[in-house]
Amino acid sequence: QPGGAYEVGTRTHTIDQVLMPMMKESDNLCAEALFYQLGASTGAHPATARDARTVVRRLVEKVGLRPSDYRIADGSGLSLYNYVTAELEVMLLRYAYQNTNIYMHLLPSLPVAGEDGTLRRRMRGTFTSGSVTAISSLAGYCTAANGHVLCFAIINQGIRRGSEGRAFQDRVCEALCRP
Numbered sequence: 001q002p003g004g005a006y007e008v009g010t011r012t013h014t015i016d017q018v019l020m021p022m023m024k025e026s027d028n029l030c031a032e033a034l035f036y037q038l039g040a041s042t043g044a045h046p047a048t049a050r051d052a053r054t055v056v057r058r059l060v061e062k063v064g065l066r067p068s069d070y071r072i073a074d075g076s077g078l079s080l081y082n083y084v085t086a087e088l089e090v091m092l093l094r095y096a097y098q099n100t101n102i103y104m105h106l107l108p109s110l111p112v113a114g115e116d117g118t119l120r121r122r123m124r125g126t127f128t129s130g131s132v133t134a135i136s137s138l139a140g141y142c143t144a145a146n147g148h149v150l151c152f153a154i155i156n157q158g159i160r161r162g163s164e165g166r167a168f169q170d171r172v173c174e175a176l177c178r179p
Contacts, residue, residue, distance in 0.1 A: 015105050024111050
């Protein structure tokens with residue numbers, strides 16, 4: 001704490017209380033706060049974006065990829081200086097699926113296509129999406145006709161209209177789930 005400052009109270013939230021608005025409604029403020037919480041988990045006080053990136057780099061290594069191949073600028077994904085790939089997103093989704101203690105919190109927080117959150121007006125299934133100017137992405141889980149859970153990531157870059165990217169993503173997801 002800065003000199004002369006004193007604490008008047010604290011407020012805490014469970015991970016589920018943060019993930020639900022962050023993922024269902026694409027709440028960028030929650031995403032940034034969680035990013036800095038990751039940084040604080042290193043023991044850094046105050047935590048910086050650099051501290052958070054250190055945690056993210058360790059996770060990228062843990063899933064078997066090279067952190068130097070990616071660039072993370074912020075926690076919300078809104079910065080044009082974020083450089084990730086569909087491969088990284090799929091590896092992270094796969095890692096979450098294989099770790100029940102992560103997946104049990106992640107899955108309920110994802111918007112369900114055709115039902116709620118940012119995907120309430122899109123096809124049926126469980127996905128998460130986001131977009132930045134000229135970029136549209138869709139990543140998440142879907143259930144194939146044979147009952148297998150698939151994780152996928154689609155990143156469209158250089159699109160003129162977001163609706164074109166979303167229509168393509170919807171067709172790919174429908175093909176993944178079709179018998």
